[in-house]
Amino acid sequence: MHLYRTHNCSELRLTDKNKSVKLSGWVHRKRDHGNLLFIDLRDHYGITQVVLDKKNKYFSTAEKTSSESVITVTGNVVPRSDETLNKKIPTGEIEISVDEYITESSSKPLPLEVNSDKDYGEDTRLKYRYLDLRRFKMQKNILLRNKVISLIREGMNKQNFIEIQTPILTASSPEGARDYLVPSRINPGKFYALPQAPQQFKQLLMIAGFDKYFQIAPCFRDEDSRADRSPGEFYQLDYEMSFATQEDVFNALEPVLFDVFTKLTKNFHISKPPFKRISFDECVTKYGNDKPDLRNPLILSNVTDVFKNSSFKLFADSINKGSIVIAIPAPDTKDQPRTFFDKLNSWAKSEDQGGMGYVQFINNEGKGPIANNLDKDRLKKFLEIDGMNGNSSIFFLCGKADEIMEFAAIARMKIANELKLIKENEFQFCWVIDYPMYQKNVETNKIEFSHNPFSMPQGGLDELKKKNPLDIKAFQYDIVCNGVELSSGAIRNHKPEIMVKAFEIAGYTKKDLEKQFSGLLQAFNFGAPPHGGCAPGIDRIVMLVAGEPNIREIIPFPFNQKAEDLMMNAPAEVDEGRLKELSLKISDLKKKD
RNA sequence: GGGGGUGUAGCUCAGUUGGUUUAGAGCGCCUGCCUGUCACGCAGGAAGUCGCGAGUUCGAGUCUCGUCACUCCCGCCA
Numbered sequence: 306m307h308l309y310r311t312h313n314c315s316e317l318r319l320t321d322k323n324k325s326v327k328l329s330g331w332v333h334r335k336r337d338h339g340n341l342l343f344i345d346l347r348d349h350y351g352i353t354q355v356v357l358d359k360k361n362k363y364f365s366t367a368e369k370t371s372s373e374s375v376i377t378v379t380g381n382v383v384p385r386s387d388e389t390l391n392k393k394i395p396t397g398e399i400e401i402s403v404d405e406y407i408t409e410s411s412s413k414p415l416p417l418e419v420n421s422d423k424d425y426g427e428d429t430r431l432k433y434r435y436l437d438l439r440r441f442k443m444q445k446n447i448l449l450r451n452k453v454i455s456l457i458r459e460g461m462n463k464q465n466f467i468e469i470q471t472p473i474l475t476a477s478s479p480e481g482a483r484d485y486l487v488p489s490r491i492n493p494g495k496f497y498a499l500p501q502a503p504q505q506f507k508q509l510l511m512i513a514g515f516d517k518y519f520q521i522a523p524c525f526r527d528e529d530s531r532a533d534r535s536p537g538e539f540y541q542l543d544y545e546m547s548f549a550t551q552e553d554v555f556n557a558l559e560p561v562l563f564d565v566f567t568k569l570t571k572n573f574h575i576s577k578p579p580f581k582r583i584s585f586d587e588c589v590t591k592y593g594n595d596k597p598d599l600r601n602p603l604i605l606s607n608v609t610d611v612f613k614n615s616s617f618k619l620f621a622d623s624i625n626k627g628s629i630v631i632a633i634p635a636p637d638t639k640d641q642p643r644t645f646f647d648k649l650n651s652w653a654k655s656e657d658q659g660g661m662g663y664v665q666f667i668n669n670e671g672k673g674p675i676a677n678n679l680d681k682d683r684l685k686k687f688l689e690i691d692g693m694n695g696n697s698s699i700f701f702l703c704g705k706a707d708e709i710m711e712f713a714a715i716a717r718m719k720i721a722n723e724l725k726l727i728k729e730n731e732f733q734f735c736w737v738i739d740y741p742m743y744q745k746n747v748e749t750n751k752i753e754f755s756h757n758p759f760s761m762p763q764g765g766l767d768e769l770k771k772k773n774p775l776d777i778k779a780f781q782y783d784i785v786c787n788g789v790e791l792s793s794g795a796i797r798n799h800k801p802e803i804m805v806k807a808f809e810i811a812g813y814t815k816k817d818l819e820k821q822f823s824g825l826l827q828a829f830n831f832g833a834p835p836h837g838g839c840a841p842g843i844d845r846i847v848m849l850v851a852g853e854p855n856i857r858e859i860i861p862f863p864f865n866q867k868a869e870d871l872m873m874n875a876p877a878e879v880d881e882g883r884l885k886e887l888s889l890k891i892s893d894l895k896k897k898d
Numbered sequence: 899g900g901g902g903g904u905g906u907a908g909c910u911c912a913g914u915u916g917g918u919u920u921a922g923a924g925c926g927c928c929u930g931c932c933u934g935u936c937a938c939g940c941a942g943g944a945a946g947u948c949g950c951g952a953g954u955u956c957g958a959g960u961c962u963c964g965u966c967a968c969u970c971c972c973g974c975c976a
Contacts (some may be wrong), residue, residue: 334937341933358933372926389934397936414927416908421937423910423925428968481976501976528975757976793976866969 315351363406373412379405460561466519471506483527493888499525507545511836519544545838581735593714598788599733617678639696669695740781760795794839
C-alpha cells in the first residue's frame with residue numbers, strides 16, 4: 306500500500322465497499338459524540354467522512370486532533386445506512402472505518418477558519434495566505450485561473466502561435482508607468498528595469514521572423530492599486546503577428562476569448578465573434594468614454610441645439626458660455642414617482658455636479674420644471690431620440706464638453722442600474738478602434754502621444770505631414786468587456802521614416818528617438834515585417850469569469866494596497882554589505898513612527 | 899499626494915440621545931456530558947488598553963480634534 310494514500314478524498318463510492326483504503330488530508334471538521342467520532346477529511350479534491358468509536362485504539366488521539374491537522378488513515382470503505390446518507394457530497398454514500406491513524410502534522414489554533422466562508426480582513430488573509438488559499442472559494446478561483454490560462458494556451462497553440470519567454474531584467478522604458486528598478490552589481494550606478502510589458506521584445510521577435518508569438522507574460526508597474534488593479538505585477542496574454550492587418554489581430558483573439566468565457570461560465574450569454582467594432586469617436590459620443598458596458602442599452606445624445614436660446618435660462622446661458630447638454634434616455638418611466646427623479650438629481654449633486662435635470666413624458670406629455678420652460682416643438686425633439694417613447698423620461702447634464710462626458714458615462718450606468726436595465730448573465734465584448742494618434746495635454750498645451758508611440762498612424766507619412774495632428778487616427782484599438790478594459794493593442798509602425806516624423810510631431814528629435822529606442826529602431830533598418838498585436842490582461846479576464854469584483858481574489862499571492870507582501874515580508878531592508886556591493890546608499894529616508 | 903468609509907474578544911459583528919453595576923452575541927479556543935453526526939447537540943469556562951493620543955463633560959465605546967491602520971476612490975496606469 307502507498308505510504309500516504311490509495312485514493313483522494315473525492316474518489317470513493319458505494320462500488321468501492323469493503324475495500325481497504327488509505328487516505329490523507331486535513332481535518333476539515335470533527336463531530337465528537339463522546340463515544341463516536343466523525344472526521345471530515347479534506348484534500349484538494351473533496352471530503353470523505355472518517356469514523357471511529359470508543360473501542361478504537363486511536364479514538365483518544367483522533368479526539369484530540371485539532372482542525373487543519375494533516376492525518377493519514379487506513380480503513381475499510383463502509384456503506385452508510387439509508388438514514389445516514391449525505392447527499393450533499395459525492396462520497397456521501399460511504400465512510401471510512403479507521404484501522405490505523407497517523408498524525409502527519411498537527412495544527413495550532415487558526416487565525417482564520419478554513420472550513421467556513423466567513424469574511425476576514427484582508428491583512429489577516431494575506432498574512433496567512435496559505436490558509437486562505439485552502440478555503441473552498443480560493444481553491445475554486447485559483448482552479449479557474451488555471452483553466453483560463455490553459456484554454457488560452459490551447460487556443461493560441463491551435464493557431465500556431467509560438468510561446469516564447471522574454472527577459473525579466475531589461476531596460477527602463479522612458480514612457481508609461483513608473484518601472485521597478487534593479488541595481489546592477491557588475492555595472493555600478495546602473496539599473497535594470499522589470500518590463501512593464503514585453504512590448505519591444507515582441508516586436509523584435511517579429512523582426513526575427515517568428516511570425517506569430519504569444520506569452521503569458523508577467524508585467525511589472527509601480528502604480529497605486531485599485532480594486533481591479535493589483536500593484537506590482539500582473540499577467541497579460543501578450544501576442545503579436547507578422548503580415549497582419551487589424552482584422553487578423555482581432556480574428557486571432559476573438560475565438561480564444563469566446564472559448565474561455567463559454568467553457569468557464571454557466572448560463573451566460575456571450576457575444577459571438579466577430580465582436581462589435583466601435584470607433585473611438587462614436588464610442589465617446591454614445592457612451593461617454595472608451596470602455597462601454599454594452600449590456601447597458603442607454604445611449605447618450607447631444608441636445609445642445611434643443612436648449613440653445615430656449616427659455617430654460619439655466620442651460621441656455623450656460624450654452625452661450627460654451628457648455629453642451631448631454632441627454633440620457635430613461636425608458637418606460639411613466640409610473641416613476643417624483644422621488645425617483647429627485648434621488649438621481651441629488652446623487653448627481655453629491656458627485657460634485659450641478660445636478661441632473663429631466664423631463665418625464667406621460668402619454669407624450671412632458672412634465673417637470675424643465676418641460677414647463679420649453680416650448681412644444683423643442684420637447685417634441687426629445688421624443689425623436691433613439692430609445693425614447695411617449696412614456697419615457699430624459700435626463701440632462703450640462704457642462705463643458707471635456708468635463709461632462711466622463712460624468713455622463715457614470716450617469717448612464719447609474720440610471721440603467723436604477724431601472725434594472727443591465728442584463729446580468731451576459732458578457733458583451735467590443736473593439737474600440739481608430740484611436741487618435743495624438744492628444745493635447747490640457748496643462749502644458751503640448752501635443753503628445755495618446756497611446757503607444759509605436760502605433761502606425763492611419764494614412765502613413767502623407768497624413769502625418771498634411772493633417773492637423775489631433776485629427777490623425779492610429780491603428781490602435783482596445784478590447785472591452787462589460788465596461789472593463791481588457792487590453793490595448795495596435796498595428797505597429799515598422800517604417801523608420803514614419804516613426805521619425807511621428808515622434809517629431811510629439812516633440813522628440815531623431816536623436817531622442819535613437820537614444821531611447823536604439824535597439825528597436827536599428828532593427829527596423831534590417832527588414833521589418835508589417836506587424837501588430839494585442840495584450841489582454843489575464844487577471845481581469847479571470848475576474849470577469851469568476852464574477853469577482855476584487856482582483857486580489859483571483860491572484861494566489863497578491864500584494865496588499867501598499868505593495869507589501871505581509872507573508873514574505875517584502876519589501877524589506879537589506880544589509881549594509883549588500884548595499885555596498887551594489888554601490889547604493891540610502892538617503893532622505895522619510896521618518897516613520 | 900488628496901477625498902470618503904471603517905476601527906469594540908483570536909475572528910465576524912451588536913452596543914439607542916453621552917448615564918443600569920462586571921461592555922455583549924455568534925464562530926473559534928479550553929473543560930465536562932453525549933454511539934449516527936455531517937454547520938452535531940447540551941452545560942460550563944477563559945478571553946477586551948473599545949486602534950492610539952489629547953480635549954469637552956459630573957460622566958465618553960458613544961461627542962470634538964489630532965494621529966495611525968485597513969478599505970474604496972481621485973491623481974498615476976504610453
